[in-house]
Amino acid sequence: MATDIRKVETFVKKKQKRCSIRSRLILLFLLVSLVPTSIIGTFSYICTRGNVIKQASKYSIDMLTQTVANIQLKLAEFESISLRLFINKDFNSALSGYTKAKGSAVALKQKSIEDYFNEYMISNKDIFAFMFICDSDINKSICITKDYYKDFSHLSQHFKETNSYRSIVVAAGGIVWSNTLKLNRNHFLVLGRSMKDITSGEFLGILAIVVDEDKLDQLANLSLYNQLNISLSNPERFSFIIDNKGGIISSPFKEDIVKNISFIM
Numbered sequence: 001m002a003t004d005i006r007k008v009e010t011f012v013k014k015k016q017k018r019c020s021i022r023s024r025l026i027l028l029f030l031l032v033s034l035v036p037t038s039i040i041g042t043f044s045y046i047c048t049r050g051n052v053i054k055q056a057s058k059y060s061i062d063m064l065t066q067t068v069a070n071i072q073l074k075l076a077e078f079e080s081i082s083l084r085l086f087i088n089k090d091f092n093s094a095l096s097g098y099t100k101a102k103g104s105a106v107a108l109k110q111k112s113i114e115d116y117f118n119e120y121m122i123s124n125k126d127i128f129a130f131m132f133i134c135d136s137d138i139n140k141s142i143c144i145t146k147d148y149y150k151d152f153s154h155l156s157q158h159f160k161e162t163n164s165y166r167s168i169v170v171a172a173g174g175i176v177w178s179n180t181l182k183l184n185r186n187h188f189l190v191l192g193r194s195m196k197d198i199t200s201g202e203f204l205g206i207l208a209i210v211v212d213e214d215k216l217d218q219l220a221n222l223s224l225y226n227q228l229n230i231s232l233s234n235p236e237r238f239s240f241i242i243d244n245k246g247g248i249i250s251s252p253f254k255e256d257i258v259k260n261i262s263f264i265m
Helices: 002-087 089-100 105-123 149-161 163-170 213-220
Strands: 127-134 142-145 181-183 186-196 203-212 248-250
Touching: 002 105, 002 186, 002 203, 002 213, 089 105, 089 127, 089 203, 105 127, 105 142, 127 149, 127 186, 142 149, 149 163, 149 181, 149 203, 163 186, 163 203, 186 213, 186 248, 203 213, 213 248
Parallel strands: none
Antiparallel strands: 127 142, 127 203, 181 186, 186 203
């Protein structure tokens, strides 16, 4: 009986030893198989993650570059219209005649200038208004606008008091973009240049093209406004336009316009 028990114990020990060796071999096999796989997987993840970040950054830069190009193209359209009026001899002659007109001739000559403005407003839907600020007689200032005529008429009567007017005069015919102006809860940009009589060189006044700030905001934030459900409570990303001094001239958040970027940051 004792001999049989010893035989069983010996058999169990041999069995346990074989199982131990087998377990070690299986564990070793797993380590040999999994470690390289893990290393390769980790390396692949790091490389893939780097490529994704690189592609995302490239896409963001490309999108930003395209946005800037679109805005520059739109601004160039307004500047081109201003230039065409600036070098148009007939328009210059009409302005000169209007500033000197008296009596019943005033209304007729004013109508000819308004026709020029209306023609360009029809061809370019993004122009919100035209203004001519007459230097010799402020009451002869002309304003053609899509809306808020009363507000723009008041602006034309007091535009000579602004820093924008002085900057335009100093530019001596060069294009000047004014700071953003707020009228009737909307914000507007004014492209202005001084006008002189081609023949005599006499200063006639200021020609101004008015652009709704919202038009630039829509270009700068095209991807944001193209969303089905627009929410400005916490957007993932948005763009704003600043001037050379850091002042915000266009933004989805209208309360931030005219503030300095350093204040927002």
